[in-house]
Every structure is written in C-alpha cells, then in structure tokens.
Amino acid sequence: MQPRRASAAAAIALDCCGVLAFVIIGRHTHHDGDGAAGVWHTAWPFLAGLAVGLAAGRAWRRPLALVPAGLSAWLGAAAVGMLIRVLAGQGTAAAFIGVAFSFLALFLLGWRVVARILVTHRVTS
Secondary structure (H helix, E strand, C coil): CCHHHHHHHHHHHHHHHHHHHHHHHHHHHCCCCCHHHHHHHHHHHHHHHHHHHHHHCCCCCCCCCHHHHHHHHHHHHHHHHHHHHHHCCCCCCHHHHHHHHHHHHHHHHHHHHHHHHHHHHHHHC
16 A cells, blocks of 8 residues: 555544544443444444545545644534534534534544654654
8 A cells, every 4th residue: 555545544544533432432421332333323423524524625635634634524523423413313412512522623633733743753853
C-alpha cells in the first residue's frame, strides 16, 4: 500500500475508533446493555456523518491535517450525525449534543494534534 493511502486508511480507522469509543463509553455510562446491536444502533448515524464529513473535506488528501481533515471529520460526525439521529427518530437532548460535540472534538481532533507533535518531534530529532 502506498504511504498516502496507508495514512488515509489509518486516519479513517482512528476516526472510526474515536466515534466508537464515544458510543461505547456513553452506552456504558448509561448502563445500556444490549451489546453489539445497541452499539451499532447508536453509532451508525455518527459513522455516516463521519463519512460525509471526510468526503466533504476530501480528508484523504491530507489525513493528518487539523484543517480540513480533522475539522470536517468532527463536524461531519457531530453535526451531520446529530441530524441523521433526528431523521432516524433517535434522541438528541441538549446535554447529549454538547457532550457529543465535545467528546468527538477531543477524539477526532485530538489524535491529529498528537500525530502532529510526534511527526514534528521526529523531524527535529
């Protein structure tokens, strides 16, 4: 696999892991115990929103960049994900929206910040 494709694939995998971590932690916190089916039911709108955001931001071009890749991943997962939840008849309480935007920002932007620090440190060492 070519380096650019590999980094794009790794970025997509890390973004999906961030969304799944958000969902699993949230479901565990609220004692929702219907297993993988429950995780999927909660996760799919956010994963679909993530896909929309990644495509809109053409994140495969610079997958480690905060802008546009990270920003589009975050806004896609959070904003488009919430819109899809509404259209699917799932709940979107104000507190949940705030938590989702915050957590997804931390995870979808956060790993890119860490990657940038590591890459910069490697280059200067």
